[in-house]
Amino acid sequence: MMEENKRVLLGMSGGTDSSVAAMRLLEAGYEVTGVTFRFYELNESTEYLEDARNLAERLGIRHITYDAREVFNKQILEYFVHEYLAGHTPVPCTLCNNRLKWPLLAEIADEMGIFYIATGHYVQKVKLEDTYYITHAVDPDKDQSFFLWGLKQDILSRILLPMGGITKVEARAWAAERGFQKVATKKDSIGVCFCPMDYRNFLKNWLVSNGQILVGNSWPWSAMVKRGRFVDEKGNFIAWHEGYPFYTIGQRRGLGVHLNRPVFVKEINTEKNEVVLSSLSALEKTEMWLKDWNIVNRERILGHSDIIVKIRYRKQENHCTVTITSDNKLHVQLHEPLTAIAPGQAAAFYKDGLLLGGGIIIESR
Template identity: 40%
Template sequence: MSKKGRVLVAMSGGIDSSVAAVMLYEQGYEVVGITMKTWSYASSGGKKKETGCCSLDSINDARNIAVELGFPHIIVDIREEFGSHVINHFKSEYLAGRTPNPCVLCNTHIKWDALLQRANKLNCDYLATGHYAKVRQEGERYVISKGVDANKDQSYALWGVSQESLSRTILPLGGLTKKYIREFATERGFTDLVNKSESYEICFIPDNDYRGFLKRQVPGLEEAVKGGDFVLEDGTVVGHHEGYPFYTIGQRKGLNIALGYPVYVTEIQKETNRVVLGTFDELCRDGMYVHKLNLSKYPDLNGKKLDTITKIRYNDQGTPAVIEQVGDLMHVFFGSGVHAVTPGQAAVFYEEEDVIGGGWIVSAFKRQQL
């Protein structure tokens, strides 16, 4: 056995996770590759060819790397776990008038919790992924921080990973750039990986049509919710919509309504099947409430205020905000307001490069609502 230890590497078949496995192998770790079958797109009734980490091509790409370098590779079917944690949550959140973030949920409950269980069964000391982020030990805590490649940083998606999982996690790409990863793969002859297109869709919705997915997965939904009212902030009815689950906060396109000026979805009211529209200024919120917290850097912030940079979505640059934990709820106050704060999405709090922690957005408010 390697002196560095045995590491289970999650391999999706893409360039990032493949290079992570190769790097650890070259560094002297005993590598075991694992590819997870999370979803069969055919079961959702979609028309587009299955792509991404669940496809047969991706599984074969991961296996070929392992065969070439001579380390073991296994495939695990976790469709039942994925369905229970991710798919059901995805559907229930839209039906509740919120907009879910399945990738964050998958990282928390699938790519780490499920992987850690397999790592234990395979006698692996560590688990590794191809995420662009860093993890380090600081005192008794394990802290995630941003990857050096700002364009690829994935720390936002990892806020929910537990301390137990972080204590055994290796993130080989955190200190590297995408440019370097491509050069690394090219030098070793993995040109197919370099030329492979990257998928940015939700893995179980490769056609990027979440509305169609919901309609297929929830029989009778379309008929049950169609015909609700579009209303302005003052309650004035200005039209009718296709059903509240088919809209998201901040949406402008696809409303099929003309008022003579640009309008956006500012609120979704499930109870009355109303979708509230407003101007860009009316889309602005001064703060939000966040629950189901996981605070990795500072485990006890109850009753304390802290200056942070807070992100409300993956590609958000972040906004200065003061956070204050009150019981199980984080109160977040933005200094200059933020547009399109969306219940159901993840909020992640940063202190410089470090992830303090995160949670799920419950609701947003304007100052006059306090």
């Protein structure tokens, strides 16, 4: 195990947050090295690389570029498309953070003999009885803790989070006061980096260029993604849809269905290419099961009745009790019914502001 030193490897995306993070780390006395990952280049734009490089130069810090496009394509894009083809709702940002971004930072830092790793995430961390936890950011509108439930102690023990203690407004002012106007006025990034607005177009384009490789010649993707039936809970035809992968459980908008009552996607039947629509109350569930889970400290979560669970970044918090099943899944007993629980999505657990873990939803009832 490497010894602690005052050196830090910072993930620099070229955006406001990681740029301000670089300045804050420098002012706190760290020797900062910046790394920019090439994950995915929207419209083939590499302006973010230039911005990160220019900032590093102006700050007088070392900067490297790491080409992660191939691994991003395999681990994130292919997974993303596979999940929709399986009728699930994927969580690419969660996966990228937990399996790609932070582990890559740790790996590169190890190679460079750097102990600390950092990002511009809006989260904080605390150490309680020898265990590190992620906690909420000071800025509730920016809090990104929901994405980081998969991090384990080997990573948590060495991460620095210079943005967790300030608000976005303060971050912009911080850059402006120091003469970094471009950093101060950059637009916030929105949504998923490779499809910020609408995943359906991304999915269509991706399948047209890569579908054959992904699904195989024996069962072309075009056989899976085709017009199908919207049905009610009894199986009665309501309207035509564009193909089941273009819908998500809980979805209301963009269905192209006009009835005299609001309807939501309740189920996706991949084999029949059918999408079941219902009232919102029919989507209520009180139990769910998770796979690929991570728990930071079992004693603080298992069997307790006052655990908070979140299933969406911006969605409300619910109370639950968490246990481990005999086949090693997490069972989540919700204390109030929850709607729009989609397989493939993540659930994150909190108590007293500590992020206690999370997992991927496989089933709900």
